[in-house]
Structure formats: C-alpha cells, structure tokens
Amino acid sequence: MKQSILLVEDDASIAIVITAALEAEGFKVDRCESIAGRDRLLAGGTYGLMLTDVMLTDGDGIETLGRVRDQFPRMAVIILSAQNTLDTAVRASDTGAFEYFPKPFDLEELVRTVRQAIGSAGNAEQADEPDEVAQGLPLVGRSAAMQAVYRMITRVLRNDLTVLILGESGTGKELVAEAIHQLGKRASGPFIAVNTAAIPAELIESELFGHEKGAFTGAHARHIGKFEQAAGGTLFLDEIGDMPMQAQTRLLRALQSGKIRRVGGTEEITLDCRIVAATNRDLLPMIASGQFREDLYYRIAVVPIELPPLRERADDIEALSRHFLSRAAAEGLPRRQLSQAGAELLARQPWRGNVRELRNFIYRLALLAREEVIDAATIEPLLSGDAAQARAADAAVAMPATFAAALDAWLADAAPPAGQLYDSALAAFERPLFLHALSRTGGNQLRAAQLLGINRNTLRKRLVELDIHPEDATVRA
Numbered sequence: 001m002k003q004s005i006l007l008v009e010d011d012a013s014i015a016i017v018i019t020a021a022l023e024a025e026g027f028k029v030d031r032c033e034s035i036a037g038r039d040r041l042l043a044g045g046t047y048g049l050m051l052t053d054v055m056l057t058d059g060d061g062i063e064t065l066g067r068v069r070d071q072f073p074r075m076a077v078i079i080l081s082a083q084n085t086l087d088t089a090v091r092a093s094d095t096g097a098f099e100y101f102p103k104p105f106d107l108e109e110l111v112r113t114v115r116q117a118i119g120s121a122g123n124a125e126q127a128d129e130p131d132e133v134a135q136g137l138p139l140v141g142r143s144a145a146m147q148a149v150y151r152m153i154t155r156v157l158r159n160d161l162t163v164l165i166l167g168e169s170g171t172g173k174e175l176v177a178e179a180i181h182q183l184g185k186r187a188s189g190p191f192i193a194v195n196t197a198a199i200p201a202e203l204i205e206s207e208l209f210g211h212e213k214g215a216f217t218g219a220h221a222r223h224i225g226k227f228e229q230a231a232g233g234t235l236f237l238d239e240i241g242d243m244p245m246q247a248q249t250r251l252l253r254a255l256q257s258g259k260i261r262r263v264g265g266t267e268e269i270t271l272d273c274r275i276v277a278a279t280n281r282d283l284l285p286m287i288a289s290g291q292f293r294e295d296l297y298y299r300i301a302v303v304p305i306e307l308p309p310l311r312e313r314a315d316d317i318e319a320l321s322r323h324f325l326s327r328a329a330a331e332g333l334p335r336r337q338l339s340q341a342g343a344e345l346l347a348r349q350p351w352r353g354n355v356r357e358l359r360n361f362i363y364r365l366a367l368l369a370r371e372e373v374i375d376a377a378t379i380e381p382l383l384s385g386d387a388a389q390a391r392a393a394d395a396a397v398a399m400p401a402t403f404a405a406a407l408d409a410w411l412a413d414a415a416p417p418a419g420q421l422y423d424s425a426l427a428a429f430e431r432p433l434f435l436h437a438l439s440r441t442g443g444n445q446l447r448a449a450q451l452l453g454i455n456r457n458t459l460r461k462r463l464v465e466l467d468i469h470p471e472d473a474t475v476r477a
C-alpha cells in the first residue's frame with residue numbers, strides 16, 4: 001500500500017514541485033494550506049509523515065505542532081520554512097520534528113529525508129519535551145551558510161557531544177557556543193568561558209583543573225578550576241589551538257577518563273559539563289607539525305561547526321548592520337537607519353575582522369552620522385584606511401554620547417598599541433573635555449582649570465602635550 005504524506009504548504013508553486021517529486025517516488029500526497037485544513041485531513045486519514053510550512057494562512061504551523069504530535073506520536077514531521085532563523089530551527093527541533101528544511105531547499109535532499117523519516121517513523125524514540133521553550137538568540141543571518149550552522153546547533157542541543165567551532169576571528173564562535181549552552185539541556189547550569197591563549201602556560205593547568213593549598217609556591221588556598229566551576233553547565237575552551245602541549249595532554253587525559261584531579265590533589269572529580277571548544281587556527285597543519293595533539297583533535301572535534309568568514313556570506317551583512325544599528329540605539333547612541341545604497345556598499349566590503357569589525361564600524365557610524373538615514377556617501381569616507389585617524393578623533397569628540405559604547409568603538413578603531421592603552425585613552429578623553437571647558441570659559445585657562453577642578457599648571461602642560469590651542473576652542477564653541 002502506498003504511504004500517505006500530508007503536505008501543509010500555502011505556496012502553490014512549492015507545493016506542486018514537492019508533490020510531483022514525492023509522487024514520482026511512489027508516495028500518495030494530500031495537500032492543504034492551513035492549520036484548519038491540516039487538522040481536518042489528519043482527523044480523517046492516516047499519514048506516515050507530514051511536511052509542514054511554518055507561516056500558514058491561518059497562523060504559525062509550529063505553535064500548534066505540539067498538539068499534533070500528542071495526537072499522532074508515530075507520524076514523522078518535517079518542517080519547511082522561509083523564516084530561516086536559529087529561532088525557527090530550534091522551535092522546529094523542540095517539537096521533535098524529524099528535520100528542519102530552510103527554504104529554498106534542495107529537492108533531492110528533501111525526498112531523501114522523507115524516505116528516511118518514513119523508514120524511522122513509528123520506531124523512532126520519541127524526542128523529549130523541551131525543558132524550556134527555546135528563546136531566539138541574537139544570532140543574525142539567514143544565509144545558506146548560517147542555516148547550515150543553525151541545523152548543526154539544533155543537532156547537539158539534546159546531547160552532551162563535544163563541539164568544536166572553527167572560524168576566523170570575529171565570526172561569532174563564542175556566540176554560537178553560548179547559543180548551544182542556552183538552548184541546550186544544560187541551560188540552567190553555568191556557562192564558563194576560558195580563553196586558553198590568554199592564560200600564561202604555567203598557570204593553565206591550575207586554571208582549568210584547580211589546585212590544592214600548597215600545591216606550588218603561591219598556592220595559598222585551594223582554587224576551584226574551570227572544569228569544576230562549569231559543573232552542570234558548559235565549559236567553553238576558546239582558542240584551543242593555542243593551548244600549550246603539556247596542558248593539551250592533561251586535557252586529553254581528563255576528556256578520556258571523564259575525571260580530573262586538582263593540581264597537587266589526590267581526589268578524583270567526575271566531569272559534569274559539556275565541552276565546547278573553538279579556534280581560529282587551522283588545526284590540521286598544526287597536527288602535522290606536532291603543535292597540536294592529533295588524539296586531542298579527534299576527542300574534541302566530535303561535532304565540528306564551521307563558521308564561514310563574513311565575506312563568504314555577504315547576504316547577511318545588511319541584516320547584521322541593521323541589527324547592530326538598533327542595538328546601538330538601545331545602548332543610547334543616536335537612532336539611525338540605513339539606506340539601501342548604504343547597505344549595498346557595506347555588503348561589498350571585505351570585513352577581514354568579520355562580524356566584530358562590522359559591528360564596531362556600525363557603532364561608529366551610529367555615533368558619527370549626522371543624518372537620520374545613513375547613506376553610502378557617509379559610509380564611504382569612513383571606510384578608507386587614511387580616515388582612521390580622523391575617525392578616532394571624531395569619535396573622541398563625540399564620546400559623551402555614551403561613554404562605554406564610544407570607548408568601545410574608539411578602542412576598536414584606534415587600536416592603541418599594548419602598553420599605551422591608558423595614555424592613548426586618556427588623551428582621547430581629555431581632548432574633548434578640555435575643549436569643552438575652554439569653550440565654556442571663552443578660552444580662559446584659569447577658569448577652565450577651575451571648572452575642571454584641576455591645577456592650572458596641569459591644564460597648561462596637558463594642553464601643550466595634546467597640542468590644543470585655547471583660541472581654537474573658542475572658535476569651535
């Protein structure tokens with residue numbers, strides 16, 4: 001007897017294509033366009049599988065799916081969606097749907113999946129009900145590349161498999177790690193992030209595994225390491241490619257045995273955390289040259305998730321830019337829109353620093369643009385390398401708009417060299433402050449010093465060092 005499939009799809013052209021493909025495979029296909037139609041057909045027929053769109057003529061197909069699954073627990077469900085967000089992917093997986101297909105999809109792959117799903121329907125273990133209703137995370141982007149990432153994320157939410165996130169700096173690896181944590185079954189536990197590259201080699205073992213009092217000189221008290229801190233939650237090991245060899249060996253041993261011992265301790269502590277690791281390094285050549293342990297690689301790369309560089313998903317740049325503009329506004333920067341030409345110009349840039357660079361650039365734009373709708377003409381000059389200096393100065397002048405955000409944008413942009421961070425930041429901060437004081441006092445240094453509450457000679461000295469001329473300040477005012 002022919003297996004029956006219920007297709008709930010309000011887009012006639014998609015429905016025709018899917019129906020033809022499935023009928024060619026020998027399935028019988030019944031179609032409807034709405035939730036009401038679906039419920040009617042389900043009540044009167046026996047379906048081995050339902051393929052359903054999300055946005056239907058009378059509502060959201062996912063919202064009512066729980067009820068359908070309760071009534072027909074043996075029917076496989078595949079969700080098709082044009083809402084290609086992580087939120088939809090997660091909501092789909094929370095319903096226990098067999099698969100989630102973002103549109104546009106590959107028809108052959110869909111047919112293959114239908115065959116598998118029908119094969120497994122009925123004897124498939126019922127998916128657990130989600131502990132919590134998954135909330136959408138701020139992972140923006142609907143490009144095919146990001147959808148592949150979302151699908152991988154949904155596959156690891158109900159298990160504790162070790163995930164290795166790969167991608168250039170600034171592609172969103174930490175955000176993906178957080179998404180895995182927050183949407184997964186360990187969400188109520190802690191999310192502990194460790195940047196293994198930032199910890200001195202001699203401290204890394206103590207940081208990860210903890211130490212007992214007196215384990216080494218300076219170990220005045222027992223220290224609980226990150227593995228223990230992450231108990232019940234997720235341990236995010238960032239920059240794992242930069243981990244020293246000795247620590248790699250200890251990490252491997254811990255992962256293999258599922259147990260750790262604090263440095264200088266004898267007690268064995270059982271691991272109780274999901275491990276998510278990330279690196280922007282290409283680990284395979286590092287394995288070949290002996291810098292990274294091959295056995296550790298296979299331990300952590302159980303589920304690799306690759307985040308492509310932003311230039312390979314230019315489709316996402318507009319959505320990301322608009323997202324960051326509204327985030328900037330929420331953080332107190334002027335509310336700005338982006339013109340279509342502006343969005344197109346941004347989408348053509350290489351963004352070597354990936355999403356992080358785009359984010360910082362957008363914050364700077366929000367800070368500096370004078371017009372409500374930012375156009376290509378405003379963006380263009382800010383893109384050129386020569387303008388970096390001017391941008392930093394401008395950003396500093398505009399700093400009082402929102403200190404934290406402005407400082408962030410300025411730091412990313414001016415990138416002061418290590419060791420000069422404090423002096424550079426102070427100079428950038430003092431300049432607009434002194435200019436303001438001087439303009440308020442008509443260039444009178446004594447009164448400006450009084451207004452600022454600093455010594456007159458200190459002010460004079462700093463004005464010389466910063467090359468600020470009091471008479472310029474009055475012109476500005």
Ligand SMILES: Nc1ncnc2c1ncn2[C@@H]1O[C@H](COP(=O)(O)OP(=O)(O)OP(=O)(O)O)[C@@H](O)[C@H]1O
Nearest residue numbers: 138139140168169170171172173174175280355356
């Ligand atoms: N898809 C995205 N949607 C929204 N924001 C994003 C996205 N990807 C990255 N971001 C933002 O870009 C910035 C950089 O992301 P993140 O720190 O996760 O990158 P990373 O790959 O871990 O970088 P690194 O390798 O340098 O540690 C963060 O502010 C993050 O919130």
